[in-house]
Amino acid sequence: MRLKLVEAYSENLLLRDTADTLFDTIEKTHDEEIVIDYEGVRSITRAFAHQYILRKRMCRKKVIEENMSEEIRQMFEIVSKGRKPAKHVLPPTQPPIYLSMSQEGLQSPNQPPGSAGGSDEWETTNT
Numbered sequence: 871m872r873l874k875l876v877e878a879y880s881e882n883l884l885l886r887d888t889a890d891t892l893f894d895t896i897e898k899t900h901d902e903e904i905v906i907d908y909e910g911v912r913s914i915t916r917a918f919a920h921q922y923i924l925r926k927r928m929c930r931k932k933v934i935e936e937n938m939s940e941e942i943r944q945m946f947e948i949v950s951k952g953r954k955p956a957k958h959v960l961p962p963t964q965p966p967i968y969l970s971m972s973q974e975g976l977q978s979p980n981q982p983p984g985s986a987g988g989s990d991e992w993e994t995t996n997t
Contacts, residue, residue, distance in 0.1 A: 871901040876910035883914040889921035896931055909937035919949040 873895070879888055896904050914922075923946065926933050938946075 871899050871903070872905045872907060874907040874909065881910055881912045883911060883918045885915075886917050886921035889918050889925055892922070893925035893929055896929060896933065899931070901931070903932045903934065905934045905936055907936050908939070908942060911939070911942060914942055914945055916945065916949055919945050922946075923950055 873892075875883065879892070883889075
């Protein structure tokens, strides 16, 4: 039996339930060898990959995967080895701007008390 995932399910395989439904279908077939075709599948989640691996290990049928993209293959590898995916590091942001109020109006932390800076003037500083 050959099962094309994009036609039977979706191009984005997201849920554990989808993996369960897939393997429930496989278990019900009379074929002993099942080819799962990933052609057209754009993405899978960690949850889908994890459940797929668990169910494949318990499956009594021979399951063969074909046409898996490199990204999908990497997700299965990450999940099967129990590794966490690489973290994306965001570039540093600008330091926050601190403002404070004095009796004379808005005052920057670097501005000495009582110096110029009335209520109509805004002054900012990076600390």
